[in-house]
Amino acid sequence: xxxxxxxxxxxxxxxxxxxxxxxxxxxxxxxxxxxxxxxxxxxxxxxxxxxxxxxxxxxxxxxxxxxxxxxxxxxxxxxxxxxxxxxxxxxxxxxxxxxxxxxxxxxxxxxxxxxxxxxxxxxxxxxxxxxxxxxxxxxxxxxxxxxxxxxxxxxxxxxxxxxxxxxxxxxxxxxxxxxxxxxxxxxxxxxxxxxxxxxxxxxxxxxxxxxxxxxxxxxxxxxxxxxxxxxxxxxxxxxxxxxxxxxxxxxxxxxxxxxxxxxxxxxxxxxxxxxxxxxxxxxxxxxxxxxxx
Amino acid sequence: xxxxxxxxxxxxxxxxxxxxxxxxxxxxxxxxxxxxxxxxxxxxxxxxxxxxxxxxxxxxxxxxxxxxxxxxxxxxxxxxxxxxxxxxxxxxxxxxxxxxxxxxxxxxxxxxxxxxxxxxxxxxxxxxxxxxxxxxxxxxxxxxxxxxxxxxxxxxxxxxxxxxxxxxxxxxxxxxxxxxxxxxxxxxxxxxxxxxxxxxxxxxxxxxxxxxxxxxxxxxxxxxxxxxxxxxxxxxxxxxxxxxxxxxxxxxx
Numbered sequence: 123x124x125x126x127x128x129x130x131x132x133x134x135x136x137x138x139x140x141x142x143x144x145x146x147x148x149x150x151x152x153x154x155x156x157x158x159x160x161x162x163x164x165x166x167x168x169x170x171x172x173x174x175x176x177x178x179x180x181x182x183x184x185x186x187x188x189x190x191x192x193x194x195x196x197x198x199x200x201x202x203x204x205x206x207x208x209x210x211x212x213x214x215x216x217x218x219x220x221x222x223x224x225x226x227x228x229x230x231x232x233x234x235x236x237x238x239x240x241x242x243x244x245x246x247x248x249x250x251x252x253x254x255x256x257x258x259x260x261x262x263x264x265x266x267x268x269x270x271x272x273x274x275x276x277x278x279x280x281x282x283x284x285x286x287x288x289x290x291x292x293x294x295x296x297x298x299x300x301x302x303x304x305x306x307x308x309x310x311x312x313x314x315x316x317x318x319x320x321x322x323x324x325x326x327x328x329x330x331x332x333x334x335x336x337x338x339x340x341x342x343x344x345x346x347x348x349x350x351x352x353x354x355x356x357x358x359x360x361x362x363x364x365x366x367x368x369x370x371x372x373x374x375x376x377x378x379x380x381x382x383x384x385x386x387x388x389x390x391x392x393x394x395x396x397x398x399x400x401x402x403x404x405x406x407x408x409x410x411x412x413x414x415x
Numbered sequence: 416x417x418x419x420x421x422x423x424x425x426x427x428x429x430x431x432x433x434x435x436x437x438x439x440x441x442x443x444x445x446x447x448x449x450x451x452x453x454x455x456x457x458x459x460x461x462x463x464x465x466x467x468x469x470x471x472x473x474x475x476x477x478x479x480x481x482x483x484x485x486x487x488x489x490x491x492x493x494x495x496x497x498x499x500x501x502x503x504x505x506x507x508x509x510x511x512x513x514x515x516x517x518x519x520x521x522x523x524x525x526x527x528x529x530x531x532x533x534x535x536x537x538x539x540x541x542x543x544x545x546x547x548x549x550x551x552x553x554x555x556x557x558x559x560x561x562x563x564x565x566x567x568x569x570x571x572x573x574x575x576x577x578x579x580x581x582x583x584x585x586x587x588x589x590x591x592x593x594x595x596x597x598x599x600x601x602x603x604x605x606x607x608x609x610x611x612x613x614x615x616x617x618x619x620x621x622x623x624x625x626x627x628x629x630x631x632x633x634x635x636x637x638x639x640x641x642x643x644x645x646x647x648x649x650x651x652x653x654x655x656x657x658x659x660x661x662x663x664x665x666x667x668x
Contacts, residue, residue: 132595132635133625133662202635209526209594209634215427215440216519218493222639227592229637374638380660382653 132205135198140375142195147372149188150364150400160407165337166276169260172336173278176251196237203230225370232367239360246343246353251336255317258339259332275332344411354412361405368397419451422514426461428473429521431530434537438530440519454497454507455480455487458520474533480505482647485582488589489534490521495586495645503584503647523589526632527596540631541583541599547627548620549603551612562612571609578606580648587642587650593634598642600628601654608661618665625662 156175159168175181219227250257260276299312311323320330344350344357372393376382381389423446431438445461452460455477462472478486487504491497497507512518520534528536553559567575579602587598604621607613613620636655643652 130629131625131662132597132629132633133659134666135635136659137663202637206593206595206634206637209632210524210592211526212524214490214493214521214524215429216493216521221494221590221644222592222641226637226639370638377638377652377656378636378659380656380658380663382656 135202136378138194138198139202140378142191142198143371143375145187145191146195147368147396149184149191150404154400154403157404157407160337160340161410165335166260168337169333169335170278172251173333192237192240196233199230199233223370225366226374229367229370232363235360235363236367239356239363242356247336247340250339251334257317258335259318260335260338275330278331278333341411341414344408345414350412354408357408358405361401364404365397365401368401369394372396419449419510421447421449422509422512422516424448424457424512424515425517427517427519428534429530430473430533431522432532434529434531438533440521448509450508450510450512452509453480453505454489454491454509455505457509474531474535476535477505482506483582485584488523488536488538488585490519490523490589492519495523495590496584496647500644501647501649503582503586506647523585525585525588525594527594528585528588536585538583538585540633541585541596543631544596544600544624544627545583545603548616548623549607551607552616565611567610575606575609578602578609578650578654581606581646581650582648584647586645586647588633590641590645591634591636592639592641593637595636595642596628596631596633597636597655597658598646598650598652600624601652601656601658602650604658604661605654608657617661618668621658621661621665625658 156171159171163171225232261273262276263271264274265271302310302312309324310329312320312329313323315321318332318334319328320332321328344354346353373386373390376386376389376393423444426443426445427440428443429438430441443461443465445457445464448457448460455475458473458475465472476486476488478484480487482503482505485503487496489496489504491504491507496502496504498511499507522528522530522534523536523538525536527540528538531537581599581602583599585599588594588596591598604624607620608617638652638655640652643650
């Protein structure tokens with residue numbers, strides 16, 4: 123078989139569609155488990171989980187497989203859709219949709235909605251987590267010993283530095299670093315690296331590792347006074363599109379891979395349960411956050 | 416069954432002079448159609464009316480008129496072979512329609528099935544797919560072995576027979592939103608893949624037939640299942656899954 127057939131053949135395109143689609147189902151299950159901590163876990167738990175997910179090498183590898191799967195699934199889907207449209211240049215004057223399900227006929231439209239959602243979702247959360255220098259770090263209020271309160275950064279377990287205090291705006295101020303430098307006669311010349319580390323320039327010693335407050339970012343996003351409601355509604359609608367996409371897609375992947383046997387009724391049942399439960403649980407989270415006092 | 420009666424109907428039919436001309440939907444009125452007549456007899460009646468009016472009759476495919484040759488096509492009211500299941504158009508009867516109904520009649524719509532005239536399409540793409548591998552090579556030099564001398568499990572024989580029931584009418588392509596021929600090719604691949612005589616050339620068969628299918632310009636399968644429902648012979652989607660398995664096996668060889 124010619125090598126190009128790996129991409130060109132109609133059936134091979136469907137294998138790729140199925141494989142990437144099923145992998146993305148696994149990703150959805152994992153992502154959901156993480157998200158549910160927004161309801162059932164503490165903010166501390168969620169932020170530690172977020173730190174793990176952005177730093178663990180195995181997770182990093184999986185995340186690349188996920189990005190590639192999403193891109194491949196989308197490109198393959200677009201190629202298939204273009205070919206399918208070409209296969210019927212003149213349409214029917216009258217059509218009757220009774221012989222197939224609405225979801226199965228609109229996989230490309232549903233997929234486009236989901237792709238747009240993924241893009242905005244990544245801009246709102248993923249990109250901020252990875253690239254936003256102004257993303258808030260995890261912090262807490264403590265007694266300042268004089269009856270007042272002050273805000274202190276929370277570090278990962280082995281980098282608790284009690285003197286990492288914040289200014290009124292909740293940020294590490296240049297003045298604060300200068301004060302430390304003066305107090306220690308220049309022994310501690312600090313700077314922020316990689317957005318979360320505070321390093322002593324003089325010795326190269328990492329004196330503090332904080333972590334990003336994804337929990338706060340997420341809660342603020344859906345509780346936003348002006349747009350929170352729209353973000354929540356948008357999220358729920360995207361999950362509705364995902365539900366329809368999975369309703370057809372899950373069992374369809376098995377058919378494309380040639381699995382149609384005594385297990386098919388069970389696969390269909392599981393696929394439909396997955397298509398309802400997973401998007402529903404995803405959608406409950408922003409609604410919960412939006413309504414939470 | 417209620418007694419036959421006569422109904423008056425409106426017809427919207429695709430008229431196209433030849434393969435290169437641009438067609439359009441034309442409206443006709445046909446009175447006194449017996450509900451006992453078949454759909455094709457109704458079209459015969461329309462054509463007589465058109466001939467009497469010195470107009471060009473509607474061209475449509477038909478042959479055996481008993482549901483086995485696969486020649487009659489027609490996309491009727493948005494469904495391949497019209498509003499009934501498990502039938503070809505010649506088996507569709509006017510009792511399925513009511514007095515005053517407007518009936519849309521269109522040709523199979525597929526890039527691979529170009530319209531020749533009116534409702535007649537060229538389905539030779541199916542023949543070329545068959546020629547690419549839908550056969551078993553048999554030595555016919557005079558010492559042909561009886562096919563029954565090779566034992567075949569009953570379950571497999573039944574499945575192969577069900578797949579072989581495909582009459583190549585093209586309803587699967589016509590009804591598929593993608594104009595995909597996977598049910599046809601799946602059936603043709605399966606009927607051989609299930610039998611020992613077909614296993615010998617299985618690898619080349621599935622690769623060649625799928626390649627030819629793609630070259631003809633048929634669409635891809637979205638597993639909507641519409642083909643299975645509209646197939647007059649009830650060919651199952653299992654055949655497409657079997658073709659997908661066969662193709663995977665053949666690709667890895």
